Amino acid sequence: MVGIADVARHANVSASTVSYVLSGKRPISPETQARVHASIKALGYHPHAGARALASKRTNVIALVMPLRSGVHVPVLMQFVTAVATQAREYDHDVLLLTQDEGERGLRRVEGSSLADAIIVMDVEMKDPRVPLMRTLRTPCVLIGVPEDADGLTCVDLDFAAAGAACLDHLADLGHRCVGLVGSPRAVYERGTGFATRVADGVARAAARRSVATTTYPCEPNRDGARAAVRDLVEAHPDLSGLIVHNESVVESVLHALRDHGRRVPQDVSVVAICPDELAERLDLSGVALPAEEVGRRAVDLVLRPCGGEDPGATLLTPELTPRATTAGR
Amino acid sequence: MVGIADVARHANVSASTVSYVLSGKRPISPETQARVHASIKALGYHPHAGARALASKRTNVIALVMPLRSGVHVPVLMQFVTAVATQAREYDHDVLLLTQDEGERGLRRVEGSSLADAIIVMDVEMKDPRVPLMRTLRTPCVLIGVPEDADGLTCVDLDFAAAGAACLDHLADLGHRCVGLVGSPRAVYERGTGFATRVADGVARAAARRSVATTTYPCEPNRDGARAAVRDLVEAHPDLSGLIVHNESVVESVLHALRDHGRRVPQDVSVVAICPDELAERLDLSGVALPAEEVGRRAVDLVLRPCGGEDPGATLLTPELTPRATTAGR
DNA sequence: ATGAAAGCGCTAACAC
DNA sequence: GTGTTAGCGCTTTCAT
Numbered sequence: 001m002v003g004i005a006d007v008a009r010h011a012n013v014s015a016s017t018v019s020y021v022l023s024g025k026r027p028i029s030p031e032t033q034a035r036v037h038a039s040i041k042a043l044g045y046h047p048h049a050g051a052r053a054l055a056s057k058r059t060n061v062i063a064l065v066m067p068l069r070s071g072v073h074v075p076v077l078m079q080f081v082t083a084v085a086t087q088a089r090e091y092d093h094d095v096l097l098l099t100q101d102e103g104e105r106g107l108r109r110v111e112g113s114s115l116a117d118a119i120i121v122m123d124v125e126m127k128d129p130r131v132p133l134m135r136t137l138r139t140p141c142v143l144i145g146v147p148e149d150a151d152g153l154t155c156v157d158l159d160f161a162a163a164g165a166a167c168l169d170h171l172a173d174l175g176h177r178c179v180g181l182v183g184s185p186r187a188v189y190e191r192g193t194g195f196a197t198r199v200a201d202g203v204a205r206a207a208a209r210r211s212v213a214t215t216t217y218p219c220e221p222n223r224d225g226a227r228a229a230v231r232d233l234v235e236a237h238p239d240l241s242g243l244i245v246h247n248e249s250v251v252e253s254v255l256h257a258l259r260d261h262g263r264r265v266p267q268d269v270s271v272v273a274i275c276p277d278e279l280a281e282r283l284d285l286s287g288v289a290l291p292a293e294e295v296g297r298r299a300v301d302l303v304l305r306p307c308g309g310e311d312p313g314a315t316l317l318t319p320e321l322t323p324r325a326t327t328a329g330r
Numbered sequence: 331m332v333g334i335a336d337v338a339r340h341a342n343v344s345a346s347t348v349s350y351v352l353s354g355k356r357p358i359s360p361e362t363q364a365r366v367h368a369s370i371k372a373l374g375y376h377p378h379a380g381a382r383a384l385a386s387k388r389t390n391v392i393a394l395v396m397p398l399r400s401g402v403h404v405p406v407l408m409q410f411v412t413a414v415a416t417q418a419r420e421y422d423h424d425v426l427l428l429t430q431d432e433g434e435r436g437l438r439r440v441e442g443s444s445l446a447d448a449i450i451v452m453d454v455e456m457k458d459p460r461v462p463l464m465r466t467l468r469t470p471c472v473l474i475g476v477p478e479d480a481d482g483l484t485c486v487d488l489d490f491a492a493a494g495a496a497c498l499d500h501l502a503d504l505g506h507r508c509v510g511l512v513g514s515p516r517a518v519y520e521r522g523t524g525f526a527t528r529v530a531d532g533v534a535r536a537a538a539r540r541s542v543a544t545t546t547y548p549c550e551p552n553r554d555g556a557r558a559a560v561r562d563l564v565e566a567h568p569d570l571s572g573l574i575v576h577n578e579s580v581v582e583s584v585l586h587a588l589r590d591h592g593r594r595v596p597q598d599v600s601v602v603a604i605c606p607d608e609l610a611e612r613l614d615l616s617g618v619a620l621p622a623e624e625v626g627r628r629a630v631d632l633v634l635r636p637c638g639g640e641d642p643g644a645t646l647l648t649p650e651l652t653p654r655a656t657t658a659g660r
Numbered sequence: 661a662t663g664a665a666a667g668c669g670c671t672a673a674c675a676c
Numbered sequence: 677g678t679g680t681t682a683g684c685g686c687t688t689t690c691a692t
Contacts, residue, residue, distance in 0.1 A: 003685055014663045019687055029661060046442025050389065051685035053380030054668045064427070068412055075404045081411075082398055085429050094445065097394070097425045099415050112376025115424065333669055344679045349671055356672095359677060381669035384684045 002043045011039035022047065053114065060093050062303065063116035065107070067100045067123040073248050076276050076292045080122055080144065083296025091304045093117070104133045111139045118303040120144065124155070126192035142303040144295055146194050150314050156298045159316035160195045160274075163288045164202025166321045167244045167272040170286070172210040174329040176242035176270060179207065179214050180233040182226070182254055183246050186218040199246045199274060213237075219247050226253030227260075234261050241269055241330055245287075248275040252283060255326075266328035272321070286327040288319040332373045341369035352377065383444065390423050392633065393446035395437070397430045397453040403578050406606050406622045410452055410474065413626025421634045423447070434463050441469045448633040450474065454485070456522035472633040474625060476524050476644050486628045489646035490525040490604075493618045494532030496651045497574045497602040500616070502540040504659040506572035506600060509537065509544050510563040512556070512584055513576050516548040529576045529604060543567075549577050556583030557590075564591050571599055571660055578605040582613060585656075596658035602651070616657040618649040 008015040013032060020026045021036040028036075039045070053059045064084050067077065085095045096116055098106045100123070107130060110116050116139065121130065124145035134141045135152055142154040164181075171179050181203050183189070184196040200216050207214040215237065219229040229250070233240055243258075245251050251273050255265060263269045273280060273287035280287045294317060302312060338345040343362060350356045351366040358366075369375070383389045394414050397407065415425045426446055428436040430453070437460060440446050446469065451460065454475035464471045465482055472484040494511075501509050511533050513519070514526040530546050537544040545567065549559040559580070563570055573588075575581050581603050585595060593599045603610060603617035610617045628645060 001685090004687095005685080015686080016664080016688075017662060020662090023687080025688085027661065032661080044442070046439065048384065048685050049443040049445050050380040050383030051668090052687075054378065054384050054670085055685075055687040057668080057687095059380065061426075066412070066415075068416075074408050078404050078408055081427070082396070082429060085396075085427050086398075086431070089429075089432070095427045096391070097411070097415050097427045099412060099419075101416070102419070109376065112374070113379040115379050331669090334671095335669080345669090346671075346680080347678060350678090353671080357677065362677080378669050381684090382671075384686085385669075385671040387671095387684080 001048075002045050004045070004047065006043055007036065007039045007045045010043060011035045057114070059114060059117050061096050061116040062088050062093050062300065063096045063098055063110045063119045065098045065100060065119065065121045072123055073276055073290075075278065076290055077122070079292035080296045083293040084120060084300055087297045087300040088304075091300065093300075093304065104130050107133055107137065111137050118142075120299045120303055124194075126194045126197075140303050142299050144299055146314050146316075148192070148194075154302050154312050155314040156295050156302060157195070157314070157316060158288075158291060158295065159319060160198035161202030161205070162316070163274050163319035164199035164244070164246070165206035166288055166319050167274065168203050168206040168210065168212060168214070170272055170321055170323065170327065171242035171244070171270055172206070172212050174242075174270060174327060176330060177212055178237050178239045179203075179212055179242035179244060180229075180237065180240055181214060181216045181244045181246065182219045182229045182233075182250065183216055184218060185220050185225070185247075189218060196246070203244060219250055221247060221249035223250075223253045223256075226250040227257045230254055230257035230261060234258075234263065242327075243269055243271045244274070245271060246274040248273075248279055251275055251279065251285065255283065266326050270327040270330075272327055274319075280322070280324065284325040286322065286324045288321050291317055291320075331378075332375050334375070334377065336373055337366065337369045337375045340373060341365045387444070389444060389447050391426050391446040392418050392423050392630065393426045393428055393440045393449045395428045395430060395449065395451045402453055403606055403620075405608065406620055407452070409622035410626045413623040414450060414630055417627045417630040418634075421630065423630075423634065434460050437463055437467065441467055448472075450629045450633055454524075456524045456527075470633050472629050474629055476646075478522070478524075480644050484632050484642050485644040486625050486632060487525070487644070487646060488618075488621060488625065489649060490528035491532030491535070492646070493604050493649035493651075494529035494574070494576070495536035496618055496649050497604065498533050498536040498540065498542060498544070500602055500651055500653065500657065501572035501574070501600055502536070502542050504572075504600060504657060506660060507542055508567050508569045509533075509542055509572035509574060510559075510567065510570055511544060511546045511574045511576065512549045512559045512563075512580065513546055514548065515550050515555070515577075519548060526576070533574060549580055551577060551579035553580075553583045553586075556580040557587045560584055560587035560591060564588075564593065572657075573599055573601045575601060575603040575605070578603075578609055581605055581609065581615065585613070596656050600657040600660075602657055604649075610652070610654065614655040616652065616654045618651050621647055621650075 004015045004018050007018045021028050088095050118140045122144045124143040126148045128147050131147045146155045146157050188196045217229045219225045273285050277289040334345045334348050337348045351358050418425050448470045450472050452474045454473040456478045458477050461477045476485045476487050518526045547559045549555045603615050607619040
């Protein structure tokens with residue numbers, strides 16, 4: 001194995017100089033730098049990660065806690081993961097993947113064994129049992145998702161309330177006065193999953209502001225759920241002309257169900273969705289995308305950036321609504 | 331920070347004894363063991379991963395190289411990843427996630443910096459540029475997928491040839507004599523992706539054995555591709571009564587296209603697919619599943635198990651065909 | 661601008 | 677069955 005001493009000898013400098021060339025923590029003459037770099041390349045030197053971690057108390061690793069059986073759409077999850085992994089490399093860090101099933105033990109292990117310099121926890125729920133622990137960790141933490149009490153914690157997520165409001169505003173701008181929200185399964189609301197209730201709140205508040213009538217309809221993630229939702233909403237509200245769908249599993253079925261009820265989209269009913277890009281594009285759907293890449297990148301930035309004592313609190317990304325073929329004025 | 335010396339003092343033993351209690355590498359009296367374990371718990375001791383790696387030359391980490399823009403269905407990819415992460419914990423290992431875009435540099439980095447004890451590379455193609463490098467690595471490697479020349483490499487995958495054969499045999503058993511294979515996009519064959527050509531070979535060989543006529547039809551991953559495939563196959567082979575679909579993006583469209591051509595499934599045409607479980611179940615499709623969990627678990631076992639000098643070569647998992655609603659006798 | 665040397669916290673000989 | 681001790685390969689004072 002080629003070590004720092006070998007490089008030092010080869011470049012005719014001391015080991016510390018090699019180290020400083022690598023870390024940039026003190027000025028080194030250009031000539032020396034060049035020689036050291038040449039030797040590093042010539043010998044194919046890579047610093048030993050363990051030794052470095054031991055001496056410097058930094059691992060150059062970010063731990064990422066991934067949900068196992070997620071309520072989140074799997075491709076979106078994957079986008080988070082790859083965005084985090086990719087962005088981590090920009091900071092010369094690697095990603096250690098933990099699974100949610102280790103729960104708080106996993107977090108303790110990371111901190112206790114000095115496995116990582118920072119932790120990113122995905123899919124944090126409103127009353128997440130890991131939140132109290134995260135608050136006490138010395139290791140910097142950022143949460144993807146916003147718990148009920150986010151005090152003292154750094155969080156990133158799409159601003160779901162604003163996303164709901166954006167959808168409603170879009171429909172209101174188009175002249176719709178009676179709008180339905182096809183939401184997540186009832187269990188998701190009861191579990192207190194943040195994004196579901198926040199979207200509903202955002203829609204409700206915007207509706208009040210714009211004097212639009214709204215109904216929220218929890219919807220099971222299958223065709224029958226979608227059919228029931230459309231049937232009940234259409235029957236109960238004959239003047240319903242707008243639909244916000246926040247449930248990626250049923251958007252397609254909702255569109256079919258509307259047609260089955262003789263409602264053309266967008267002539268009779270406009271539909272906006274809050275769902276992954278790919279889905280919206282495939283169905284040519286107006287809607288707000290889940291900016292998974294952006295969230296992942298921001299999470300890494302937040303957790304690694306030497307933020308100057310500032311408590312960044314919750315970073316809520318502004319939703320972007322893209323109008324496509326499923327919305328029209330009336 | 332609580333270190334091994336603190337535990338030793340607390341338990342009235344030497345540091346090495348604590349170390350040996352943890353590693354089990356030498357016999358320790360039950361009383362001492364108990365005392366040490368008690369102290370560990372009392373002090374909340376976790377060994378420092380870097381220090382351990384430095385002293386022992388083992389990191390307790392597996393590197394997993396994940397494809398970014400994979401030809402593989404994303405949920406399946408995710409199943410691999412979680413299976414690997416979960417199984418790794420069984421061996422008290424963690425998973426370091428690398429992305430394919432680092433290519434060979436990533437592998438060199440893992441080895442050079444002693445980041446991991448073993449490497450698992452997903453989605454290896456027939457002529458994968460990383461294969462030669464992997465062959466020279468000192469770090470144990472296992473590939474998910476089987477390259478053209480797998481000599482000296484440990485691989486795991488579904489036995490795609492056998493999967494193709496199983497599909498054909500199933501149809502032959504049901505009395506079908508003329509069968510079409512709706513395959514991957516032409517580009518996938520040309521790129522030399524292993525599973526695509528292996529399925530085609532497996533089907534062809536089984537067909538020869540069973541005296542069944544077959545045609546392979548490369549198919550673009552969209553509705554039009556599926557329509558073209560069905561149209562051409564049905565027109566060219568009026569007596570076609572079985573279809574093998576190995577292209578998860580089009581299974582659904584193929585079923586629709588068959589109905590559009592007046593062919594009922596399974597009364598007129600039987601359909602078997604090689605695709606992810608969830609899809610097959612959702613469509614109540616007869617077919618062979620991609621055993622992602624099993625493959626991930628096996629990969630970890632292979633790479634971590636102290637295999638006694640034996641070169642395990644390629645581990646090809648036996649396909650399991652589940653008959654469902656889309657196949658019938660004629 | 662550079663070197664020398666003292667650890668970082670642990671493991672694994674080598675002792676007994 | 678247990679203790680002593682010499683590193684593992686690097687970073688970072690402290691010198692100059």
